[in-house]
Every structure is written in C-alpha cells, then in structure tokens.
Amino acid sequence: MNKTTTISIGGFDGMHIGHQALFDKLDDKGTIVVIETGYANLTPDRFRERYTTHRIVYLKLDDIRHLDAKGFVNLLKVKFPKLKKIVVGYDFHFGKDRKYSYDDLKNIFKGEVVVVEEVKHNNDSVHSHKIRAKLQIGDIKGANEFLGHNYMVVGKRIDGQGLGSKELFATINLDVKDFLLPKEGVYATLTRIDDEEHYHPSVSFIGHRVSTDGTFAVESHILDGELTCKDKAEISFVDFIRNNEKFDSIQELKEAIKKDIAKAGKELKFLQL
Template sequence: MKNSTAIAIGGFDGMHIGHQQLFKTLGKDGAIVVIETGYANLTPKREREHFSHYPILYLELDDIRHLSGEEFMTFLKGKFPNLKKIVVGYDFHFGKNRKYSSEDLKNIFDGEVEVIKEVAFHGDSVHSHKIRAKLQIGDIKGANAFLGHNYTLKGGVVSGQGIGKKELVATINIEAKEYLVPKEGVYATLTRIDDEEHLHPSVSFVGHRVTTDGSFAIESHILDGEVLCKDKAAISFVSFIRDNKKFNSMDELKMAIKKDISIASKELKFLQL
C-alpha cells in the first residue's frame, strides 16, 4: 500500500455501482481508503474486499474526525508517501465537523483530485441509504441493481427449531447480526455452503416463525438436493416471493412452502450457477 499513487476515499458500504465508478479511475497502483462510520451493514467490516482487487485501508471516523483539512492531508501522505491522485465522490466531506468539501481538497492537496459525478440507474441516483431502504421494503431486484451484485448475508451455522427436516423441509440456519436483514418474508436465493465455489439454488426465509415458535430465523432450503453445511453459509438474495405470514395449521404451511419452492425454482432456472 506504501507504493500506491492513487486512492479513493469514502465509506463504501455496499461497494455499489457508484463506488465502482471511483475505483475505475485509480489505475494499476491504486488503493481504497474506507472511513468506518459505524453504519456499515451492507458490507460490514472486511466484506468490502470481495468487491475490489485494490488493497483497502480502514480508518475509524472517531480517530480522524478531529483533524483539520491540512492535518488530514498530512496523515494521508504519511500512509501513502507516493500519493499523486485522490478520487472522491461529488458529495464527499471530511475534516472536523465535515467542514471541508472536495473543493477544499483541491486547494489542500498538491496532486490531482478527481471528483466523480453522481451515478444514477434509470434516472435514480445511487446511494447506500437508498439500497437499505429498498431492502427494508423487499425490493431485492432494485437493491441488487444499485449494488451491481446480489445482496448477501453471511454467517455461522446455528441450530434451527428442529422441526424443519422432520415435518417441513431441511434448512440451513445462519446468524448474521452485523448485516441489515431484508424485509421479513420468503425469497428466491442462491446459497454458498462453507467454502464451496458452487452456488446452490435455494428458497430462503427471513423473519419470525409466526406459525411455529415465533423465534427469528434466517434459513435456507437447498433446491438441488440435501447438503451438509459444517460451519458457515452465504445467502444471496435474487427476488422477493412473499411476505411473512401466519398459517392456521402445519398443513397450510407445508402447502405454502411447496408453492414457494416452485416459484423459486422457476425464478432461478435460467441463472448460470
């Protein structure tokens, strides 16, 4: 990272299509500077590294928010002694009380500052907060379009309620506390088991099991055959199937799950897995 000549600075939660526009201008000796605000729940912690080949330096906002513009620049040059170019978004602010803008950056930095214009998809500007809003209403396809990839929850395997395999369908249950969980309901998904490269077509449920024990679950049923999941799984959301619903009997729930599986199978049939 010491040899990097260009850096992109931002929060970069989601590593969405707007962020990717910044990275495209970095060249071969680029690096990414992530300012952690504590709000990252689309790509928490080091999850951003799956969406760029550039090295990433993580900075805690609380460690740098007190710096003046000049002090911040001195800090950056200490980290990147060969720095010649800084890339930021049009709405970038930095320094104490966010008082400095990209225009101030141009005055403070003696190299090139490139400001990337607002990125829009079908006329709608792309922002992480809009992706969060889409996920919270179940607009998975809209969120994925902004992200440029399928929204994914990753987590360690946990025990389910114990009735799935016996009375309903076998599921893999995960815990993903650091992520924003989409709207409660059923989704067509792709699930990666442990460290497998292969993505399994699946149907997944997120929410409270209102028909059975009322507990919260993130669970995925694999459609191409039962698999053994030892440690972890990643569930990638493709489309929303239905809202979470309380059924009057286990038979009603079974019929709904059968229908969910049919819908998910059709939705995922033409994807290249």
C-alpha cells in the same frame, strides 16, 4: 501502500455502482481508503474486499474526525508517500462536523483531485441509504441493480426448531450479525455452504415463525438436495417471493412452502451457478 499513486476515499458501504465509478478512476497502483464509521451493514468489515481487485486500507473515523483539512492531507501523504491523485465523490465531506469538502482537498493537496459526479440508475441517484430502504421493503431486484451484485449476508450455522426436517423441509439455520436483513418474508436465493466455491439454488425465509413457535429465523432450504452445513453459510438474494404469513396448520404451511420452492426454482433456473 508505499507504491500507491492514486487513492479513492469514502465509506463505501455496499461497494455499489456509484462507488465503482470512483474505483474506475484508480490506476493499477490505486488503493481504496475506507473511512470506517462502525455503521456499515451492507458490506461490513472486510466484506468490501469481495467487490474490488484494488487493495483496501481502513481508517477509523474516530481516529481522524478531529483533523482539519491540512492535517487530513498530511496524514494521507504520510501513509502514501508517492500519492499523485485523490478520487472522491461529489458529496464527499471530511473533518470535524464534516465541514471540509473536495474544494479543500483541491486547495491543499498538490496533486490531482478528481471529483466523480452523481451516478444514476434509471434516473435515480445511487446511494447506500437508498439500497437499505429498498431492502427494508423487499425490493431485492432494485437493491441489486443499485449494488451491481446480489445482496448477500453471511451467518454462523445454528440449530433450528427441528420441525423442518421432520414435518416440512430441511433448512440451514443461521445467526446473522452485522448485516442488514431484508424485509421479513420468503426469497429466491443462492446459498453457499461453508467454504464451497459454488452456490446452490435455494429458497430462504427471514422473519418470525408466526405459524409455529414465533421465534425469529434466518433459514435456507437447498433446492438441489439436502446438504450438511458445518460452520457458516452465505445467502445471496435474487428475488422477493412473498410476505411472511401465518398459516392455520402445518399442512397449509407445507403447501405454501411447496409453492415457494416452485417459484424459486423457476426464478433461478437460468442463472449461472
């Protein structure tokens, strides 16, 4: 941190294309300063580190929210003694009741303050709350375009209802915490098991098992063969296939899953895994 000359400050949940526009202004001694609110659910905790080569420093909002503009700048100067440039977004606010903006930074900080203007995709401004909204309606492709990468969740492996391997299709069942789950339904996905380096084409289900025991599940069926998951898995969402539906028999459910698998296979066929 003592070598840091440029920093970018923000919440950065999602590390989306708008955030990346700020990171592009950092030099090779740049550091990303994450203001951790406790509400991040697109890239919670240190999952942000997957989407940048810059070092990240985390500041808890509760530890700094009481500071006025001068106190905040002084804190930054203590943490980064060689600081010459601060990069923020056009909507950046800080301090108690978020009363300070980049204008206050410019008035107090003796170095350069760079303000990055609004980033748009297809003429729509990119924000984390819009990505959340897209996920909640199943617009995976739209969310991924705003993110600049596939939306991803990570979960611990848990035992499922045992029906899949016996009567349907074997799945890896996950307990997903901290991440926002997309709309209930079936998705074309890529699944990474434990600490494997590569992803497997898969079809994943999120929602209540309305055709069987009614319990909530996050489960993934690997298309290229049944694999053992010992600890955890990561699901990367590519496209939405269909809504969660209730079927009158296990056979009808099985036929629907066969169609899901075919659609997912077609969608994922040309991806580089």
